[in-house]
Amino acid sequence: TWKKFAVQKFDSKDSFENSFVRHVETTLARSLYNCDELAAYQATSETIRDNLITDWNKTQQKQTAKDQKRVYYFSLEFLMGRALDNALINTKTRDLVRDSVDDLGFNLEDLIQKEPDAALGNGGLGRLAACFVDSLSSGEYPAWGYGIRYQYGIFAQKIIDGYQVETPDYWLKFNNPWEIARNEIQIPIDFYGYVEHTKNDNGVKKSNWIGGERVIATAFDFPVPGYDTKNVNNLRLWSAQPTTEFDFAKFNSGDYQNSVQDQQRAETITAVLYPNDNFDSGKELRLKQQYFWVAASLHDIIRRFKKSKRPWSEFTDQVAIQLNDTHPTIAIVELQRILVDLEGLPWDQAWSIVTNTFGYTNHTVLPEALEKWPVELFQRLLPRHLEIIYDINLFFLQTVEKQFPKDRELLSRVSVIEESQPRQIRMAYLAIIGSHKVNGVAELHSELIKTTIFKDFVKIYGVSKFTNVTNGITPRRWLKQANPELAELIESKLGSDAYLKDLTLLKKLEEYADDSDFVKKWAQVKTNNKARLIGLIKRLTNIEIPNPEALFDIQVKRIHEYKRQQLNIFGVIHRYLQIKKASPEERKSFAPKVSIFGGKSAPGYYAAKLIIKLINSVAETINNDPDVGDLLKVVFIPDYNVSKAEIIAPASDLSEHISTAGTEASGTSNMKFVLNGGLIIGTVDGANVEITREIGEENIFLFGNLSENVEEIRYSHRYNGYQLPESLEEVISAIEANKFGDGNEFRQLVESIKYHGDHYLVGDDFESYLKAQELVDESFKDTKEWVKKSILSVANSGFFSSDRAINEYAEGIWNVESINT
Numbered sequence: 116t117w118k119k120f121a122v123q124k125f126d127s128k129d130s131f132e133n134s135f136v137r138h139v140e141t142t143l144a145r146s147l148y149n150c151d152e153l154a155a156y157q158a159t160s161e162t163i164r165d166n167l168i169t170d171w172n173k174t175q176q177k178q179t180a181k182d183q184k185r186v187y188y189f190s191l192e193f194l195m196g197r198a199l200d201n202a203l204i205n206t207k208t209r210d211l212v213r214d215s216v217d218d219l220g221f222n223l224e225d226l227i228q229k230e231p232d233a234a235l236g237n238g239g240l241g242r243l244a245a246c247f248v249d250s251l252s253s254g255e256y257p258a259w260g261y262g263i264r265y266q267y268g269i270f271a272q273k274i275i276d277g278y279q280v281e282t283p284d285y286w287l288k289f290n291n292p293w294e295i296a297r298n299e300i301q302i303p304i305d306f307y308g309y310v311e312h313t314k315n316d317n318g319v320k321k322s323n324w325i326g327g328e329r330v331i332a333t334a335f336d337f338p339v340p341g342y343d344t345k346n347v348n349n350l351r352l353w354s355a356q357p358t359t360e361f362d363f364a365k366f367n368s369g370d371y372q373n374s375v376q377d378q379q380r381a382e383t384i385t386a387v388l389y390p391n392d393n394f395d396s397g398k399e400l401r402l403k404q405q406y407f408w409v410a411a412s413l414h415d416i417i418r419r420f421k422k423s424k425r426p427w428s429e430f431t432d433q434v435a436i437q438l439n440d441t442h443p444t445i446a447i448v449e450l451q452r453i454l455v456d457l458e459g460l461p462w463d464q465a466w467s468i469v470t471n472t473f474g475y476t477n478h479t480v481l482p483e484a485l486e487k488w489p490v491e492l493f494q495r496l497l498p499r500h501l502e503i504i505y506d507i508n509l510f511f512l513q514t515v516e517k518q519f520p521k522d523r524e525l526l527s528r529v530s531v532i533e534e535s536q537p538r539q540i541r542m543a544y545l546a547i548i549g550s551h552k553v554n555g556v557a558e559l560h561s562e563l564i565k566t567t568i569f570k571d572f573v574k575i576y577g578v579s580k581f582t583n584v585t586n587g588i589t590p591r592r593w594l595k596q597a598n599p600e601l602a603e604l605i606e607s608k609l610g611s612d613a614y615l616k617d618l619t620l621l622k623k624l625e626e627y628a629d630d631s632d633f634v635k636k637w638a639q640v641k642t643n644n645k646a647r648l649i650g651l652i653k654r655l656t657n658i659e660i661p662n663p664e665a666l667f668d669i670q671v672k673r674i675h676e677y678k679r680q681q682l683n684i685f686g687v688i689h690r691y692l693q694i695k696k697a698s699p700e701e702r703k704s705f706a707p708k709v710s711i712f713g714g715k716s717a718p719g720y721y722a723a724k725l726i727i728k729l730i731n732s733v734a735e736t737i738n739n740d741p742d743v744g745d746l747l748k749v750v751f752i753p754d755y756n757v758s759k760a761e762i763i764a765p766a767s768d769l770s771e772h773i774s775t776a777g778t779e780a781s782g783t784s785n786m787k788f789v790l791n792g793g794l795i796i797g798t799v800d801g802a803n804v805e806i807t808r809e810i811g812e813e814n815i816f817l818f819g820n821l822s823e824n825v826e827e828i829r830y831s832h833r834y835n836g837y838q839l840p841e842s843l844e845e846v847i848s849a850i851e852a853n854k855f856g857d858g859n860e861f862r863q864l865v866e867s868i869k870y871h872g873d874h875y876l877v878g879d880d881f882e883s884y885l886k887a888q889e890l891v892d893e894s895f896k897d898t899k900e901w902v903k904k905s906i907l908s909v910a911n912s913g914f915f916s917s918d919r920a921i922n923e924y925a926e927g928i929w930n931v932e933s934i935n936t
């Protein structure tokens with residue numbers, strides 16, 4: 116009888132419109148006469164959601180029945196962006212829905228714009244997690260993502276008088292059609308309290324943690340549709356609630372008033388995403404977020420495992436957990452605690468399960484980004500976990516001692532406990548010790564971690580524990596969705612959309628690199644995308660870009676000294692000074708250019724905020740200088756986010772990926788720009804190296820010092836002093852001469868380069884950067900050659916699909932198979 120009532124998915128205009136109307140009138144309780152665009156967006160989304168949930172249920176049933184090993188991707192950030200357009204594309208219902216809403220008097224593009232971004236991440240790491248869940252679903256892997264349902268995502272950036280101002284991102288203002296509240300799932304999570312040490316009848320020591328404060332984790336599920344498959348995986352995000360029942364016997368903290376208040380403030384745990392990128396803030400609430408999310412996720416996974424009535428020895432045949440950076444490292448300790456304290460397994464057996472379960476992905480070598488927690492904080496917040504960390508460290512150091520007797524230096528270097536004032540727990544070391552594989556995110560980066568920050572661990576564990584999985588991006592969002600015209604042009608030559616699931620098929624485009632009709636169409640798509648960006652810039656900044664033929668030179672990413680937006684803006688100033696010096700006749704030889712910036716600074720990062728202000732001040736001067744005219748425009752696009760990136764990436768002629776060599780682990784926006792037919796100016800850093808290998812060095816503008824020389828150069832700055840090149844001195848003089856507002860304001864920025872060691876080598880790379888920019892200008896003048904480079908780049912960017920990355924994780928780290936193999 117159930118079958119008879121099975122929910123029907125919409126599969127025609129009629130059935131779509133039927134469902135749409137029903138959702139307007141019942142779900143939204145509106146009449147069709149007062150259905151505005153927001154309501155139409157919601158009704159459309161509810162209708163898609165019905166289809167997704169139907170397939171989501173089937174997927175989960177199928178995966179449960181097959182009962183094979185599952186992957187769990189633990190990430191504190193999932194920078195998903197908008198869901199509607201992506202769902203339409205992945206389920207291949209976009210045309211049908213466009214026509215249907217058209218019938219109903221709406222424009223699909225407009226409805227899509229109504230959706231707020233799900234901006235639950237900072238930048239690269241969070242967006243990588245989003246691309247990965249897309250690829251896991253598309254590749255039909257049995258996989259769940261686990262994260263936090265922040266009520267406030269990354270702040271919205273306003274630019275006021277050229278300064279960044281942060282405003283809260285309350286993205287859940289309206290009902291969110293893309294989440295399913297699982298109010299029946301309520302997992303208690305404890306903090307604080309004390310540890311009881313007892314012995315059982317056989318004299319074996321037992322430890323029991325009595326928590327002092329309890330909050331409830333409740334689940335929200337976000338269906339993740341794969342492309343061209345019925346497979347819909349789950350992204351489970353946790354939200355914190357206060358408990359209602361209360362065990363006074365356990366309430367032993369001695370500070371009743373404060374504890375009750377803390378309890379009432381349970382929701383604060385999942386209230387807001389920490390807005391730091393590549394910087395460790397060390398705040399107690401952040402550690403609470405980490406434990407809350409990890410404990411809830413493990414509880415969930417273990418509950419699922421226990422249903423299968425398997426012995427613990429089979430846990431690692433069923434479960435693989437990937438740690439996205441060190442943020443979930445406490446999971447290693449929590450699983451060990453569950454197995455030993457609660458399930459009664461012997462330490463060694465438990466530890467072998469733990470290490471075979473986890474894999475750890477490192478995303479940075481920057482020392483200021485490596486997470487450390489004061490021992491004292493752990494002692495208070497998670498007292499039993501601290502004991503377990505001490506034991507893990509003890510056993511680890513004992514084996515190291517056996518392997519390398521009497522090397523006290525080594526022991527103190529690799530100890531999980533840093534003997535500093537205050538003593539700190541090194542989370543990366545704990546992650547390495549507790550995982551069976553450690554991977555970097557691009558070849559250069561994976562080599563660097565083996566030879567620098569983790570080199571002692573290579574000595575201890577051997578090199579095979581360390582591996583590389585080069586990042587990737589999903590071609591569904593970053594080609595098909597962001598650049599529908601290019602996708603259509605590509606499809607017309609490749610004969611099908613199969614390249615969206617096997618991106619290496621793009622290779623065939625090489626055949627058309629000299630085909631004049633194709634070249635013309637290719638260039639036209641770029642021009643159209645630039646026009647689309649011109650519209651966005653006008654709406655957001657009121658700046659007019661008079662010349663759509665100008666070279667669009669774009670750098671959008673988090674603002675950070677290591678990413679060197681300052682190098683870019685100094686280059687812009689240099690260009691400006693050249694134009695000013697030139698005679699009207701000479702000015703004609705300059706290629707017109709638009710320099711576009713975008714990105715958020717961490718709210719407390721003073722130097723980064725100063726860079727934003729400098730960019731805006733330079734824009735103000737240049738854009739209003741009649742000597743310059745159309746030759747140069749400078750734009751700072753406010754509030755850079757995923758949905759803006761979808762408009763920006765397809766519109767670049769050139770994009771900048773110019774981090775100091777050895778500092779950018781991979782970068783992924785470089786991949787987005789290349790896949791959309793933009794060329795790159797970049798340093799020999801992160802994934803730029805592999806992009807060069809794939810597309811050919813004649814198709815990329817590389818410059819700057821190499822990573823192997825960076826330390827030496829810094830050392831030389833420190834002990835021999837250094838001189839900035841004349842060209843850069845001139846730029847700095849112009850700033851100091853108040854050409855871009857009050858020069859005094861930028862003193863810190865200038866001094867860090869001139870007098871404080873120039874840690875990021877701006878001076879050392881400046882001339883080489885200018886030369887590369889000259890080559891760009893030269894090359895851009897030859898449109899045919901430029902377009903050819905663009906086509907060849909796209910043809911050879913297939914390697915940078917996140918599908919390839921996920922397949923590598925599945926085979927090399929997780930030992931998990933796709934559901935249909």
Ligand code: 26M
Nearest residue numbers: 239240389391393395396478779780781782783
């Ligand atoms: C840490 C502590 C407290 C609060 C926040 C953090 C934190 C948050 C995000 C630290 C780092 C965070 O992200 C780092 C990141 O995005 N790294 C980037 O990861 C990308 C994907 O692998 C790479 O492509 C980039 O090179 C790398 O910078």
